[in-house]
Amino acid sequence: METTKKNSVDRRLFMKTSLLASGGILFGFNLLEALNPKALVPTTVEDLNFHEFNAYIKIAENGKVTLFSPNPEIGQGVKTSMPMIVAEELDVAWEDVTVVQAKLDTENFKRQVAGGSQSIRKGWKPLRQTGATARQMLLEAAALKWKVSSVSLSTKEGFVFHENGSKLGYGELVEAASKLEIPSNVTLKNPEEFSIIGQGKRNVDVYKITKGESLFGLDYKVEGMLYAAVLRPPAFGQKLKSFDATQAKKLSGVVNVFQFEDNIAVIANNTWAAFSAKKLIVAEWSSDASIDGTLELNSKMETIIENDKLKSLKKKGDVKVALNSSDKVLEASYDSSFLPHNCMEPMNFYANVTPEKIELAGSIQTPQNSVNSVAKKLGRDISEIDLKLTRIGGGFGRRLTGDFVVDAAVISDIAKKPIKLVYTREDDMTGGIYKPAVKYKFKAALKKNDLIGYELKEAAVNRGMGRHHAQNFPFGAVPNLNIASGLVQSEITIGWWRAPVSNFLAFAEQSFLDEVAISLKKDPIEYRLEMLANVKGKVNYSASRMIAVIEKVRKDSKWGSSVEGTFKGFSAYYSHQSYVAEVVEIEMKDGLPVIKKVYCAVDCGVVVNPMGADNQVVGGIIDGVGHAMYGDFEFENGKPTSSNYDKYRLIRMNETPQVFCTFVKSDEDPTGLGEPTLPPVSGAIGNAIAAATGKRIRKLPFVKNWELNV
Amino acid sequence: MKKFQLKINGKTYKVKVDETTPLLWVLRDELGLVGTKFGCGIGQCGACTVHFNGSATRSCLLPVSAVVGSEITTIEGLSENNDHPVQKAWQELDVPQCGYCQAGQIMTASAFIEENQNPSREEVRDAMHGNICRCAAYNRIENAVVLAAKEKQSNS
Numbered sequence: 001m002e003t004t005k006k007n008s009v010d011r012r013l014f015m016k017t018s019l020l021a022s023g024g025i026l027f028g029f030n031l032l033e034a035l036n037p038k039a040l041v042p043t044t045v046e047d048l049n050f051h052e053f054n055a056y057i058k059i060a061e062n063g064k065v066t067l068f069s070p071n072p073e074i075g076q077g078v079k080t081s082m083p084m085i086v087a088e089e090l091d092v093a094w095e096d097v098t099v100v101q102a103k104l105d106t107e108n109f110k111r112q113v114a115g116g117s118q119s120i121r122k123g124w125k126p127l128r129q130t131g132a133t134a135r136q137m138l139l140e141a142a143a144l145k146w147k148v149s150s151v152s153l154s155t156k157e158g159f160v161f162h163e164n165g166s167k168l169g170y171g172e173l174v175e176a177a178s179k180l181e182i183p184s185n186v187t188l189k190n191p192e193e194f195s196i197i198g199q200g201k202r203n204v205d206v207y208k209i210t211k212g213e214s215l216f217g218l219d220y221k222v223e224g225m226l227y228a229a230v231l232r233p234p235a236f237g238q239k240l241k242s243f244d245a246t247q248a249k250k251l252s253g254v255v256n257v258f259q260f261e262d263n264i265a266v267i268a269n270n271t272w273a274a275f276s277a278k279k280l281i282v283a284e285w286s287s288d289a290s291i292d293g294t295l296e297l298n299s300k301m302e303t304i305i306e307n308d309k310l311k312s313l314k315k316k317g318d319v320k321v322a323l324n325s326s327d328k329v330l331e332a333s334y335d336s337s338f339l340p341h342n343c344m345e346p347m348n349f350y351a352n353v354t355p356e357k358i359e360l361a362g363s364i365q366t367p368q369n370s371v372n373s374v375a376k377k378l379g380r381d382i383s384e385i386d387l388k389l390t391r392i393g394g395g396f397g398r399r400l401t402g403d404f405v406v407d408a409a410v411i412s413d414i415a416k417k418p419i420k421l422v423y424t425r426e427d428d429m430t431g432g433i434y435k436p437a438v439k440y441k442f443k444a445a446l447k448k449n450d451l452i453g454y455e456l457k458e459a460a461v462n463r464g465m466g467r468h469h470a471q472n473f474p475f476g477a478v479p480n481l482n483i484a485s486g487l488v489q490s491e492i493t494i495g496w497w498r499a500p501v502s503n504f505l506a507f508a509e510q511s512f513l514d515e516v517a518i519s520l521k522k523d524p525i526e527y528r529l530e531m532l533a534n535v536k537g538k539v540n541y542s543a544s545r546m547i548a549v550i551e552k553v554r555k556d557s558k559w560g561s562s563v564e565g566t567f568k569g570f571s572a573y574y575s576h577q578s579y580v581a582e583v584v585e586i587e588m589k590d591g592l593p594v595i596k597k598v599y600c601a602v603d604c605g606v607v608v609n610p611m612g613a614d615n616q617v618v619g620g621i622i623d624g625v626g627h628a629m630y631g632d633f634e635f636e637n638g639k640p641t642s643s644n645y646d647k648y649r650l651i652r653m654n655e656t657p658q659v660f661c662t663f664v665k666s667d668e669d670p671t672g673l674g675e676p677t678l679p680p681v682s683g684a685i686g687n688a689i690a691a692a693t694g695k696r697i698r699k700l701p702f703v704k705n706w707e708l709n710v
Numbered sequence: 711m712k713k714f715q716l717k718i719n720g721k722t723y724k725v726k727v728d729e730t731t732p733l734l735w736v737l738r739d740e741l742g743l744v745g746t747k748f749g750c751g752i753g754q755c756g757a758c759t760v761h762f763n764g765s766a767t768r769s770c771l772l773p774v775s776a777v778v779g780s781e782i783t784t785i786e787g788l789s790e791n792n793d794h795p796v797q798k799a800w801q802e803l804d805v806p807q808c809g810y811c812q813a814g815q816i817m818t819a820s821a822f823i824e825e826n827q828n829p830s831r832e833e834v835r836d837a838m839h840g841n842i843c844r845c846a847a848y849n850r851i852e853n854a855v856v857l858a859a860k861e862k863q864s865n866s
């Protein structure tokens with residue numbers, strides 16, 4: 001719960017104002033750090049700079065409010081929800097608010113990252129304080145005009161009200177407000193007073209989307225721009241030996257073909273010519289014979305677990321003793337493959353590198369890192385680089401890595417032309433950054449109807465779990481525990497994939513705990529509640545919040561009641577600081593599972609925008625169902641074996657369950673939304689399959705080699 | 711390079727392109743109609759869906775030479791005021807997440823409710839299965855198609 005005391009931070013440190021030349025007031029603020037005392041807020045909107053300030057609020061003389069939203073939009077709705085938070089505390093009518101995507105051109109725009117479900121979590125307090133500070137100044141301006149104390153005044157929907165009933169619009173107060181000092185103390189609203197937060201607001205771009213307006217990186221176009229496509233080594237780790245581009249260059253529309261690093265770039269007048277020419281290049285690559293594929297990597301993972309070449313991440317009690325003194329030891333091993341992100345908008349970026357400056361534009365979740373990487377790669381100063389953000393056609397973690405931004409800049413630098421680098425779907429899927437392949441081996445020590453020891457050994461390609469994952473449940477709920485992890489190295493590029501680590505750790509852990517419950521002859525939900533009730537010592541999760549979502553989903557899904565032919569599976573997982581419990585309902589059809597319904601209860605703190613939040617959590621679940629059922633990606637000699645949607649299966653509408661999601665009411669600060677509902681669902685499906693068939697599937701995806709799998 | 715005269719959204723356009731160029735890239739690169747999206751290029755995702763003489767068609771596989779003399783409608787020309795029943799339903803239910811697939815979804819849905827005035831949910835799920843939404847906004851898309859079909863019925 002907010003208290004006034006917590007908010008008496010010196011606002012002067014991060015907020016300044018100016019009177020706009022065109023009339024109206026501009027508040028510049030920095031959500032992250034103190035401002036340089038010399039920093040000045042520009043007096044025209046055209047001159048907005050993001051060197052000192054990372055976001056702005058403009059209030060025009062007609063009272064209309066424009067928010068320059070600081071975060072890139074990847075579909076998780078922050079372009080709507082973050083302004084909602086400011087507008088709430090500023091106390092304006094949402095209808096009077098316009099949101100403009102701020103562009104990036106600075107080294108100081110640090111939190112301009114859309115990843116890890118963090119935007120709202122990190123921005124919550126600063127955004128509220130910013131709105132409240134602006135409101136306070138308008139209030140003070142009105143007090144001066146009326147010559148009364150500001151304490152007697154109130155605000156509502158863009159007006160300041162006098163006790164005697166007279167009112168002044170914010171627009172009428174902007175000039176006076178711009179001359180005031182920034183107050184050092186502001187009071188935030190009590191959550192009960194919220195009138196925008198907690199109300200369903202439409203995505204601010206929905207009308208543009210239904211009209212097909214140019215919004216995305218791929219839509220971005222500049223006069224005179226050329227198109228670039230890149231041919232890469234087919235296998236990760238392969239080198240370019242030579243190439244012949246004679247035929248490619250003959251194609252009409254092709255401007256140039258050249259090598260950069262181990263790749264070949266084609267520059268053309270249009271995308272189609274660039275794509276077509278690429279196919280005509282004859283390239284010779286170094287041998288891939290000794291490069292590992294899925295099979296080799298799997299056996300290497302097996303070996304490091306066998307040989308215990310692992311580092312312990314978390315220990316409690318003595319698992320060895322527990323295993324030796326138990327009545328029964330359960331053992332199981334779980335696998336998941338690499339996964340590409342497959343953002344609907346293939347990777348692409350605009351770059352114009354000239355001796356004076358570098359212009360970049362497109363869809364990226366980490367604009368600042370990309371600017372840094374381009375500067376480093378080309379030996380340029382960041383102050384020469386300007387990056388314009390567009391709407392992002394899906395991120396899922398892929399656009400946290402700006403490899404394609406650097407490539408676009410390198411190509412433009414060599415070609416000495418403004419270019420747009422465009423990936424084909426094949427480039428996107430085979431030249432990606434992947435969720436690592438992972439293997440887990442579990443042991444559970446059972447004694448006298450209880451779990452007394454829990455051991456988890458992980459082997460992963462290039463990147464595994466971190467300490468914070470190891471500290472999650474069931475840590476705290478089992479007296480003896482050991483979590484250890486080791487890596488296998490590969491040239492295959494690994495990165496973040498929606499709900500990193502949790503996405504598969506949850507599957508393995510939640511399935512294994514179901515195995516434990518079954519072995520103890522306990523109802524999985526009853527058993528989980530029992531475990532949570534007995535959490536001891538300091539843990540980084542709240543057992544009571546977890547219990548609450550489990551109780552909720554148990555009720556919503558009518559757990560325990562049975563309908564002929566349908567089977568249920570349960571799973572609950574804490575990630576990105578949110579608590580999620582899910583129950584999946586399946587039917588078996590022609591020997592295969594059909595996911596009919598998913599019930600879900602979420603505690604993610606205050607829900608800023610329920611309309612957007614519901615879209616996020618339902619999307620996360622269906623995405624999770626899709627990848628659990630079909631997501632499979634293999635390599636042979638370092639080369640992906642599928643490259644487009646004909647072989648790589650994504651979930652489609654006729655395969656989707658109906659999802660019923662409820663948010664547990666909470667006054668806690670908002671936490672992650674875009675990711676936490678995905679991890680639990682695969683475990684819930686596996687548990688439902690076990691309930692239906694008696695078979696435990698420990699390898700994703702479920703429907704691949706179904707017979708082998710069961 | 712060859713010259714083509716195309717009829718798109720009721721307007722006539724003249725372009726000079728290689729005859730194998732798919733309509734998708736003519737729309738996007740030559741005519742600046744970027745609402746139609748590129749997703750896979752092999753007819754698997756539906757992001758590039760347009761109406762070809764009224765039927766939902768993948769523009770990524772449709773050579774420009776094949777559309778001469780036909781009526782093409784893209785998302786930009788679906789309605790004058792962004793108020794086709796499908797567009798309205800999409801707005802009403804706040805369907806998009808990232809939004810990238812939505813033009814294709816809307817074009818498939820609008821052709822579908824033209825053919826099937828009173829679809830069941832199963833029919834909707836079948837009709838829409840060619841359009842991938844990587845954000846998995848499927849539940850809302852399904853509801854929006856049902857809503858649009860109802861709206862269209864009550865208008866006619």
Ligand code: FES
Nearest residue numbers: 749750753756770
């Ligand atoms: S781009 Fe045409 S179907 Fe995917």
Ligand code: FES
Nearest residue numbers: 808809843844845
């Ligand atoms: S809304 Fe992102 S792909 Fe459909």
